[in-house]
Amino acid sequence: MQRTREKRFAPRYLVYSMPRVRAEIPITSIRPRILRGIRPRREIQRFELLVDELSAVMTRTPAHAVDAEIEAWLGKICRALDLDRSAIYERDSPFDPVRVTHTWKRPKIPPFPPGFNPEKYLKATTDWVMAGNQIVFSSPNEIPPELEDGKQFVERYGPKASAIIPMWAGSRVIGAASFGKFRAARTWPTKLLEQLILAVRLFGSAIERKQAESDRRATLAQLRIASRRNMMSEVVASLAHEINQPLGAILSNLGGLARLLTQNNPKPELAAEAVSNAIEDTKRAAEIVRRVRFMFKAHPEQKSAIGIGALAEEVVNLIAGEATLRKIIVTLEVSPAVKRVIGDRIQLQQCVMNLLMNALDAISESKSERREVTIKVAPEKPGWAGVSVCDSGGGIDPAVAGNLFEPFVTTKNNGMGLGLLVTRSIIQNHGGRIWATANPDRGTTFTFTLPLLQRKQAGVSRRAI
DSSP states (O other): OHHHHHHHHHHHHHHHHHHHHHHHHHHHHHHHHHHHHHHHHHHHHHHHHHHHHHHHHHHHSOGGGHHHHHHHHHHHHHHHTTOOEEEEEEOSSTTSOOEEEEEEEOTTSOOOOTTOOHHHHOHHHHHHHHTTOOEEESSGGGSOTTOHHHHHHHHHTOOSEEEEEEEEETTEEEEEEEEEESSSOOOOOHHHHHHHHHHHHHHHHHHHHHHHHHHHHHHHHHHHHHHHHHTHHHHHHHHHHHHHHHHHHHHHHHHHHHHHHHTTOSOHHHHHHHHHHHHHHHHHHHHHHHHHHHHTSOOOOOEEEEEHHHHHHHHHHHHHHHHHHTTOEEEEEEOTTOOEEEEEHHHHHHHHHHHHHHHHHHHHHHTOSOOEEEEEEEEEETTEEEEEEEEOSOOOOTTTGGGTTSTTOOSSTTOOSOHHHHHHHHHHHTTOOEEEEEOSSSSEEEEEEEEBOOHHHHHHHHHHO
């Protein structure tokens, strides 16, 4: 009986114990390897989704908001990849210096050295990256030996692992982006690096769009200044006429005063009046010069609440001498229903001036017997003011009627074709629009609209003042 029990017990013991030993071996050796493979894949998958979101955001971000959006996304990328510091470097052209424009870092992570200049500290490394090469290392020892300045900088200031990626915009490198980890080393899987390169290219496209918009605004600003300066020759005659009036009055008053003085001043009250008149006329002449100088001077855009009717009147007064010389009657009609608009006074003054001078030129060149220009300021529709300049000239040539607001299109013999382009740009920048229509009898009417000042805006303007 004992032998029988032993025979039954021994096989059961062997069957139970041997599978148990076999099961414990793979659990201790394979599981860490499985986990090491799963974590990078999950990180890459999450980062791919983040880059997809970045692509959508950068596509719809307006040019003026690109910088703030990039700052925010540098932080998102670093947090997603457990990185500590990132930066964007930009260069406007191959001949301009490289500069740091955007940065993000975790608390307690060192910032860039004070006054950091990439080309000063890292000349060889910067040239290498700006030539379109990337630098990726998990340890400073992996930095190529030809980039000794980069290795020295990293050993002194830098991270334990980093990826420095050239930033392309189309077919040219306009900068770079760096991503580093200071607390520990890390690897850069190929698929993760591909997504990071894509993110940097998205930054580059957005920055290129921002730079193009900035260049466009700068060009338009130069065109506005050039337009004002080119008009100077046309205003000289008007300026001379305007100043001659107060100068003639000053001369007359001083002549009368001199006669009184030679007669021992028998009428002191007349002498005092002559001096007072001379002083007022001198102030008037100085004000004319000041207005014209300010108009032709470059100045920053300053938008404020403006009475558009009063502004049109200022332009009419400024050009009155020129209209008189050309024997043209200028009439101004301002509706009391039109209140104020928000805009840059000098820019809007320039718009009215451009249209008014065009009207005077149209009448002069057509040699029309009816020599009238009418400026109307009236409500265009609820919430909008309309300013129209109507002339009795020969009208617009149908060959250019559809391209009036395009660059270098002009109906004048000596025109540059920039005035209406600049005028349209200013009006659009103020939220309005401009168009031209042929008059029923003869001549053309140019009209532009501007949004009226709303109550909320008026409250903000008063608080700002």
